[in-house]
Amino acid sequence: MAEKREKGNGHVDVEEGSTSSCFRTTETLLRMVPMGLCVAALVVMLKNSQTNDFGSISYSDLGAFRYLVHANGICAGYSLLSAAIAAMPRPSTMSRAWTFFILDQLLTYLILGAVSVSTEVLYLAYKGDAAITWSAACGSFGAYCNKATASVVITFVVVAFYAVLSLISSYKLFSKYDAPVYFPSKGIEIAGFQG
Amino acid sequence: MAEKREKGNGHVDVEEGSTSSCFRTTETLLRMVPMGLCVAALVVMLKNSQTNDFGSISYSDLGAFRYLVHANGICAGYSLLSAAIAAMPRPSTMSRAWTFFILDQLLTYLILGAVSVSTEVLYLAYKGDAAITWSAACGSFGAYCNKATASVVITFVVVAFYAVLSLISSYKLFSKYDAPVYFPSKGIEIAGFQG
Numbered sequence: 001m002a003e004k005r006e007k008g009n010g011h012v013d014v015e016e017g018s019t020s021s022c023f024r025t026t027e028t029l030l031r032m033v034p035m036g037l038c039v040a041a042l043v044v045m046l047k048n049s050q051t052n053d054f055g056s057i058s059y060s061d062l063g064a065f066r067y068l069v070h071a072n073g074i075c076a077g078y079s080l081l082s083a084a085i086a087a088m089p090r091p092s093t094m095s096r097a098w099t100f101f102i103l104d105q106l107l108t109y110l111i112l113g114a115v116s117v118s119t120e121v122l123y124l125a126y127k128g129d130a131a132i133t134w135s136a137a138c139g140s141f142g143a144y145c146n147k148a149t150a151s152v153v154i155t156f157v158v159v160a161f162y163a164v165l166s167l168i169s170s171y172k173l174f175s176k177y178d179a180p181v182y183f184p185s186k187g188i189e190i191a192g193f194q195g
Numbered sequence: 196m197a198e199k200r201e202k203g204n205g206h207v208d209v210e211e212g213s214t215s216s217c218f219r220t221t222e223t224l225l226r227m228v229p230m231g232l233c234v235a236a237l238v239v240m241l242k243n244s245q246t247n248d249f250g251s252i253s254y255s256d257l258g259a260f261r262y263l264v265h266a267n268g269i270c271a272g273y274s275l276l277s278a279a280i281a282a283m284p285r286p287s288t289m290s291r292a293w294t295f296f297i298l299d300q301l302l303t304y305l306i307l308g309a310v311s312v313s314t315e316v317l318y319l320a321y322k323g324d325a326a327i328t329w330s331a332a333c334g335s336f337g338a339y340c341n342k343a344t345a346s347v348v349i350t351f352v353v354v355a356f357y358a359v360l361s362l363i364s365s366y367k368l369f370s371k372y373d374a375p376v377y378f379p380s381k382g383i384e385i386a387g388f389q390g
Binding site: 055061063109113121124125129163167171173175 | 250258259300304307308311312314315316318319320322325326332336358361365366368369370
């Protein structure tokens with residue numbers, strides 16, 4: 001099925017309905033993949049504990065790792081929900097586009113914050129810090145640090161997916177607004193938010 | 196000076212040239228404020244050192260704070276440069292819109308990462324962590340921790356500004372593209388990237 005629409009400049013575009021469904025499938029997949037990755041990162045971190053002669057340590061002993069687990073849980077839930085909504089062939093509304101845009105941005109910042117603090121804790125655990133007498137705990141708890149690193153690396157991949165999803169949702173939202181400027185060939189600038 | 200442009204639906208928009216210049220002034224200001232804040236956060240952190248009976252500590256003893264200083268330096272430089280470019284009344288081109296969009300996003304992620312790791316280090320410095328025997332260093336270096344907290348709080352405000360700047364630059368970029376979907380009243384969905 002082909003849709004026709006007349007543009008302001010008199011040019012007629014013919015777009016295939018399959019483009020729409022292809023775009024929808026791509027977006028749904030882009031939301032499903034981070035769901036799997038978030039669950040994987042969450043499980044790896046949840047099962048992460050080690051007991052040896054030096055003592056016992058689990059993920060919940062460090063605030064940063066608890067935050068990472070929570071962020072991954074929220075991310076998995078949101079990814080599943082948003083994939084389900086994105087998969088529906090309903091026409092997109094402005095309120096839906098705004099909701100996706102804001103939530104995608106928030107999730108990106110949430111996950112990025114979680115992965116940053118966990119990376120910092122891992123860095124300190126591997127290297128220690130002489131100035132404030134923090135010991136390099138990974139010398140004693142090697143297996144614990146390796147699993148935590150795996151979880152953090154998986155979460156970094158999730159951040160990359162969410163950066164792309166933020167781009168897509170801002171494209172879907174803002175391309176509904178009028179252009180704020182003419183193209184350079186015309187050389188006239190008109191800018192302003194038009195709610 | 197008023198510009199007229201005819202839209203596809205036959206509706207004629209009349210936009211004042213002053214809207215454009217007002218929008219440009221707002222964007223320039225939104226880029227100047229984080230520049231000042233970044234410099235403030237940078238100076239506060241750079242001058243942060245304390246020596247007492249327990250020893251001596253400066254910002255450079257902690258990787259997270261070094262990263263925060265660098266991120267604030269890059270942010271101040273980029274804010275100044277981008278404010279200067281945004282202030283010019285030249286017509287916006289696609290390549291300029293893409294450059295602003297990508298750099299604004301990257302800066303937001305960079306600053307958010309820096310502020311996250313510094314917050315985590317401060318949290319550990321205030322609370323310590325019994326499980327991996329990290330002591331609460333702020334008990335001994337209170338003044339140092341207070342100044343570091345001030346720098347981190349200022350940088351959080353910068354993050355908020357950059358989140359808004361990302362929104363503006365994605366609006367300026369994507370509102371130049373065609374709408375991927377019709378409005379709900381028409382009920383026809385057409386989606387696809389049109390470079």
